[in-house]
Amino acid sequence: MRALRVLLSRLMQSVGLGRHRGDLDAELESHIALHTDDNMRSGMSPEDARRAALLAFGSAQATREVLHEQNGAPFVGIVSSTVRQAFRSLVRHPGFSVVRSRSTSGSSMAWDGCSILRTCRAAPSRNPPRVEPSPACAEAGQGVRPAAVMGGESFTRAVTPPWSVRRGRCRNRALAGAPGADRWTCGSSFDQAADRVAQVMCAAVG
């Protein structure tokens, strides 16, 4: 029950109904000001009083980061940005249905890690489009297969698991086995690389 309440509170915050960042920062500033006043009353100079207040507080930056992290619902941001990306793809690549690409090999997390779901404008189709794995993909024991086709309807479902975004190291490794992804290195952004994969897949299917 308590966890549910926290989740609700964080969700409310993420849609602008909770405490905003400025409010949290203002509270920390207010704390420093109150402590500085107390220190000055005990005979410190204003500079010393503020310095002592900051010291007693500890790392204000770290506290701020913890509060911001605790206050928001980061997954909402990730999902909303992925949905935006999917809509952009929808406009750019009309002509075929929903294709979800993922690993067919249980041994590799590459495709599951990125789980790109690209949505293109729906074209009535009873037969799911087939995308052949690239040689590199096949060599790695991975394949690419469409998982969902929604004939005749625009269908958007975008999932980018947080772990693929949060990883500090080469994020595009998740796309390494994808067709067309070979010319994309770690230097390009995840979205750029994902776009490229979507383009190649659209071309292959269309």
Add this chain to the structure above:
Amino acid sequence: MGGDQNVVQGTLSLMILKTLETMGPQHGYGIARRIEQVGGSRMTLNYGTVYPMLLKLEQEGAISADWGVSENNRRARFYRLTAAGRRRIARESKQWSDAAALMAKFLAPKEGG
């Protein structure tokens, strides 16, 4: 939180709730000062650690908060206990008492020793 005595994890929330029960509505600075005073030399408190816990308690519904003006005419966010917070104090206080009583039995000198 640190100092000579490490405070068992999870105790800060109860300290905050108990402080609010004893003193009534308080801002974060007042709560931190009070905890430090009660802890005395046995405990040191980084004031910054209080705020994430206040936010957590607020999200859990144990406390509520509103902006107000302090006795020094400073704008401050005042926290107050909710009904859920009072129930939580009662529940957690009992848990602590039971745990302390149990440990006391183990730590007491052996009978006939």
